[in-house]
Amino acid sequence: MRLQYFSAAACLLIGGLASSTTALSDEPQEQLVERGRYIAQATDCIACHIGPDGTPYAGGQANRTPLGDIVAPNISSSEEYGIGSYSLSDLTRVLREGKAPGGKHLYPAMPYPSYQGMMDEDIEALYAYLQSVPAVDRAPEAETDLSFPFNVRLSMTVWNAINLGEYAPPEGLDDREARGQYIVDHMAHCGTCHTPRDDMMGSDYxxxxxxxxxxxxxxxxxxxxxxxxxxxxxxxxxxxxxxxxxxxxxxxxxxxxxxxxxxxxxxxxxxxxxxxxxxxxxxxxxxxxxxxxxxxxxxxxxxxxxxxxxxxxxxxxxxxxxxxxxxxxxxxxxxxxxxxxxxxxxxxxxxxxxxxxxxxxxxxxxxxxxxxxxxxxxxxxxxxxxxxxxxxxxxxxxxxxxxxxxxxxxxxxxxxxxxxxxxxxxxxxxxxxxxxxxxGKQPTSTLIRFAPVLAWAGVLIILLLIVGGIWTWRRRRHQRSHTESRPEAHS
Ligand code: HEC
Ligand code: HEC
Ligand code: HEC
CATH class of the missing domain: 1.10.760.10 (Cytochrome c-like domain)
Incomplete structure (x- = not known):
C-alpha cells in the first residue's frame, strides 16, 4: 500500500519535473511573462473575457451569435473560478482543439480556429502571463443558454471535423509578410470579423x-x-x-x-x-x-x-x-x-x-x-x-x-x-x-435555421428505429418460439 502511494507520488514528481522542463525554455520567468503580456495583447483575449464592469479577464460578456448568446468565462488566475489550475497543456488544448479540461467542447465563439496555429513558444509565454494576472474570485453572472441542438457540445466534434481547416496563404511570402500572416491569422484573428461565414458558420476562405x-x-x-x-x-x-x-x-x-x-x-x-x-x-x-x-x-x-x-x-x-x-x-x-x-x-x-x-x-x-x-x-x-x-x-x-x-x-x-x-x-x-x-439581426443560413427541426426529426427517426427494431425483434422471437413449439405439438 505504502509502496503504491510512494510510486504514485514519484510518478507525479517525475511527471511534474518532466513537464516543467519540457514546458519551460531557458527564458527567465520575468521575461517570459513580459513576452506573454505582448502575446495576450496581440491575441486580444481581453476583448471578450473582460467583465461587464471592466475587470480584466473576469468574464461575463455575451458573444451574440445566430445560435444564441455564448458567454465568455472567467480566465483570470483564480483556481476556483478562472484558469489558475490549468496546466500548459490544458491551455494548449483550448487554443488548438477548442477543448476545455475534462473534455468539454468549446464553441468557436472562442476563436480557437484562429489560435490553433499559434507557436508553442507563444502559447507558453501566454500561459505564464495569464497565470500572473490577478485572480478574480467570482463566477460571471451571465451564463450560456442555447437551445437544442446547439446546446449539445459534442456536436462540435462534427463541426471541427468539417471547419477546422486553415486558410492557405499565398505562396512566396517574404519574412515580413509571413510574420504579418501569422499575426493576422493566428494572433489578432482579423478574419473572425473580416472573413464571411459559410452555411455552417465556418470561415468562407x-x-x-x-x-x-x-x-x-x-x-x-x-x-x-x-x-x-x-x-x-x-x-x-x-x-x-x-x-x-x-x-x-x-x-x-x-x-x-x-x-x-x-x-x-x-x-x-x-x-x-x-x-x-x-x-x-x-x-x-x-x-x-x-x-x-x-x-x-x-x-x-x-x-x-x-x-x-x-x-x-x-x-x-x-x-x-x-x-x-x-x-x-x-x-x-x-x-x-x-x-x-x-x-x-x-x-x-x-x-x-x-x-x-x-x-x-x-x-x-x-x-x-x-x-x-x-x-x-x-x-x-x-x-x-x-x-x-x-x-x-x-x-x-x-x-x-x-x-x-x-x-x-x-x-x-x-x-x-x-x-x-x-x-x-x-x-x-x-x-x-x-x-x-x-x-443587429444577421441573415442565418437555412441549415442553421432548420437545425432544430432537423435535429428533432433526427431524434424522432432514431426513436422510431429503436421502437421498430424492438417490435421486429419481439415479433421474430415470438414467431421462432411458435415454429419451435410446433413440431412438439405434432409429435
Ligand atoms: C471573440 C471572443 C473571444 C476571444 C478573443 C477569446 N475568447 Fe476565450 N472564450 C470565448 C468564449 C465565448 C468562450 C466560451 C465558449 C464556450 O462556452 O464554449 C471562451 C472560452 C475560453 C476558455 C475556456 C475556459 C473553460 O475552462 O471553460 C479559455 C481557457 C479561454 N477562452 C481563453 C482565451 C484566451 C487565452 C484568449 C486569448 C488568446 C481568448 N480566450 C480569446 C471568447 C473569446
Ligand atoms: C472584432 C472585429 C474586428 C477585428 C478582430 C478586426 N477588425 Fe478591422 N474592422 C472591423 C470593423 C467593424 C471595421 C469598420 C470600422 C469603421 O468603419 O469604423 C473594421 C475596419 C478595418 C479597416 C478599415 C477599412 C476601411 O475601409 O475603413 C482596416 C484596414 C481593418 N479593419 C484591418 C484590420 C486588421 C488588419 C485586423 C487584424 C489585425 C482587424 N481589422 C481586426 C472589425 C474588426
Ligand atoms: C461632438 C462632435 C460630433 C458630432 C455632433 C458628430 N460627430 Fe461624427 N465624429 C466625431 C469625431 C470626433 C469623429 C472621429 C473619431 C475618431 O477620430 O476616432 C467622428 C467620426 C464620424 C464618422 C467616421 C466614422 C468611421 O467609421 O470612419 C462618421 C461617418 C460620422 N462621424 C458621421 C456623423 C454624423 C452623420 C453626425 C450627425 C448625425 C455626426 N457624425 C455627429 C464627432 C462628432
Whole structure:
C-alpha cells in the first residue's frame, strides 16, 4: 500500500519535473511573462473575457451569435473560478482543439480556429502571463443558454471535423509578410470579423478578408483590391490606422474595430504593424461590384491636410455649440429637411461642407471610407452608437444619436451625407433599413435555421428505429418460439 502511494507520488514528481522542463525554455520567468503580456495583447483575449464592469479577464460578456448568446468565462488566475489550475497543456488544448479540461467542447465563439496555429513558444509565454494576472474570485453572472441542438457540445466534434481547416496563404511570402500572416491569422484573428461565414458558420476562405457583417456593423473588405479593399492605402497609412484608429484623415476605427485598436493593435510594435500592412497588400484581391468608386482615395486626404485648423476644441458635445459656432438652428430654413437635420446634429463637428476639422481630429466626412462605402451599415451604426474609443492619440469622441433621432431622421441624414460627401449618385436608405440595421439581426443560413427541426426529426427517426427494431425483434422471437413449439405439438 505504502509502496503504491510512494510510486504514485514519484510518478507525479517525475511527471511534474518532466513537464516543467519540457514546458519551460531557458527564458527567465520575468521575461517570459513580459513576452506573454505582448502575446495576450496581440491575441486580444481581453476583448471578450473582460467583465461587464471592466475587470480584466473576469468574464461575463455575451458573444451574440445566430445560435444564441455564448458567454465568455472567467480566465483570470483564480483556481476556483478562472484558469489558475490549468496546466500548459490544458491551455494548449483550448487554443488548438477548442477543448476545455475534462473534455468539454468549446464553441468557436472562442476563436480557437484562429489560435490553433499559434507557436508553442507563444502559447507558453501566454500561459505564464495569464497565470500572473490577478485572480478574480467570482463566477460571471451571465451564463450560456442555447437551445437544442446547439446546446449539445459534442456536436462540435462534427463541426471541427468539417471547419477546422486553415486558410492557405499565398505562396512566396517574404519574412515580413509571413510574420504579418501569422499575426493576422493566428494572433489578432482579423478574419473572425473580416472573413464571411459559410452555411455552417465556418470561415468562407473563398472570400478571405472580403468583408462580413458583425451585428450592426460591417467589417469591410481588407484585401488588396484597389477599389473595394485596402489596395490604395500606403503601408504607413495601414500601420497608422492600427495604432491610432485613424488613417490619412480618411478612415476612423469605430465599433468593434475601435475596440480592437483600443485593447490590442495600438500596443503592437511598429514592426509588427508594418508586417500586417505588408501581408494585407499580398492578400489576393476580392472586388465588390457594388463598389463603383474607390472606398479609399488618398488624393482626397491632401486638401484636407491643408484645411484651416481648429474651429471647435470642445471634446464633449453640447447642442449650444451650434449657437457658438454660428449655426443657429433657427437660421436653418427647413430644420426637418435632410440638410437641416445634418446642420443641426452633425455640422458643429463635421462642418457644413463635411470637411470636418482634421487637425483637431473631428473626422472629415468628405473622403471618409465609411461614407464612401457602398454598404451603408457602418454609417448608420456610427450615427446610432457614436465612437467611444481612441487609439494611441487622445482625441475627441463622437456621441451616439440612438434615442435622439428617429429611424427616418437617421435615414435622411445618411442619404444626405452619402450623396453630398460620399460620391454616391443616389442613396435610398429607408426608415425600415435603419430599424433592421439597428436590430443587429444577421441573415442565418437555412441549415442553421432548420437545425432544430432537423435535429428533432433526427431524434424522432432514431426513436422510431429503436421502437421498430424492438417490435421486429419481439415479433421474430415470438414467431421462432411458435415454429419451435410446433413440431412438439405434432409429435
Ligand atoms: C471573440 C471572443 C473571444 C476571444 C478573443 C477569446 N475568447 Fe476565450 N472564450 C470565448 C468564449 C465565448 C468562450 C466560451 C465558449 C464556450 O462556452 O464554449 C471562451 C472560452 C475560453 C476558455 C475556456 C475556459 C473553460 O475552462 O471553460 C479559455 C481557457 C479561454 N477562452 C481563453 C482565451 C484566451 C487565452 C484568449 C486569448 C488568446 C481568448 N480566450 C480569446 C471568447 C473569446
Ligand atoms: C472584432 C472585429 C474586428 C477585428 C478582430 C478586426 N477588425 Fe478591422 N474592422 C472591423 C470593423 C467593424 C471595421 C469598420 C470600422 C469603421 O468603419 O469604423 C473594421 C475596419 C478595418 C479597416 C478599415 C477599412 C476601411 O475601409 O475603413 C482596416 C484596414 C481593418 N479593419 C484591418 C484590420 C486588421 C488588419 C485586423 C487584424 C489585425 C482587424 N481589422 C481586426 C472589425 C474588426
Ligand atoms: C461632438 C462632435 C460630433 C458630432 C455632433 C458628430 N460627430 Fe461624427 N465624429 C466625431 C469625431 C470626433 C469623429 C472621429 C473619431 C475618431 O477620430 O476616432 C467622428 C467620426 C464620424 C464618422 C467616421 C466614422 C468611421 O467609421 O470612419 C462618421 C461617418 C460620422 N462621424 C458621421 C456623423 C454624423 C452623420 C453626425 C450627425 C448625425 C455626426 N457624425 C455627429 C464627432 C462628432
Amino acid at each position: 473563398d472570400q478571405y478578408l472580403g468583408g462580413a457583417q458583425l451585428g450592426r456593423w460591417y467589417a469591410p473588405n481588407i484585401t488588396s483590391d484597389d477599389t473595394s479593399g485596402i489596395g490604395a492605402w500606403s503601408h504607413q497609412q495601414l500601420a497608422d490606422y492600427l495604432k491610432h484608429g485613424q488613417a490619412g484623415y480618411l478612415a476612423q476605427a469605430a465599433g468593434p474595430m475601435g475596440e480592437a485598436v483600443h485593447h490590442s493593435l495600438q500596443y503592437l510594435t511598429e514592426d509588427d504593424r508594418m508586417a500586417i500592412a505588408a501581408y494585407l497588400k499580398a492578400v489576393p484581391a476580392i472586388s465588390d461590384e457594388k463598389q463603383q468608386h474607390a472606398v479609399f482615395d488618398p488624393e482626397l486626404g491632401v486638401p484636407l491636410a491643408q484645411l484651416e485648423p481648429v474651429v471647435i476644441k470642445a471634446t464633449d458635445y453640447r447642442s449650444d455649440e451650434l449657437e457658438e459656432n454660428g449655426l443657429k438652428s433657427n437660421d436653418i430654413e427647413e430644420p426637418s429637411s435632410p440638410e437641416g437635420l445634418y446642420a443641426q446634429h452633425c455640422a458643429a463637428c463635421h462642418r457644413d461642407d463635411g470637411m470636418g476639422q482634421p487637425d483637431s481630429h473631428y473626422a472629415s466626412l468628405k473622403g471618409n471610407t465609411t461614407v464612401r462605402s457602398a454598404n451603408p451599415r457602418n454609417l448608420i451604426a456610427v450615427v446610432l452608437e457614436g465612437i467611444s474609443y481612441n487609439g494611441a492619440t487622445p482625441r475627441p469622441l463622437m456621441p451616439g444619436f440612438e434615442g435622439k433621432l428617429d429611424d427616418q431622421e437617421v435615414a435622411d441624414i445618411a442619404n444626405f451625407v452619402r450623396t453630398e460627401f460620399g460620391e454616391h449618385s443616389s442613396s435610398n436608405i429607408e426608415e425600415d433599413d435603419v430599424a433592421y440595421i439597428a436590430s
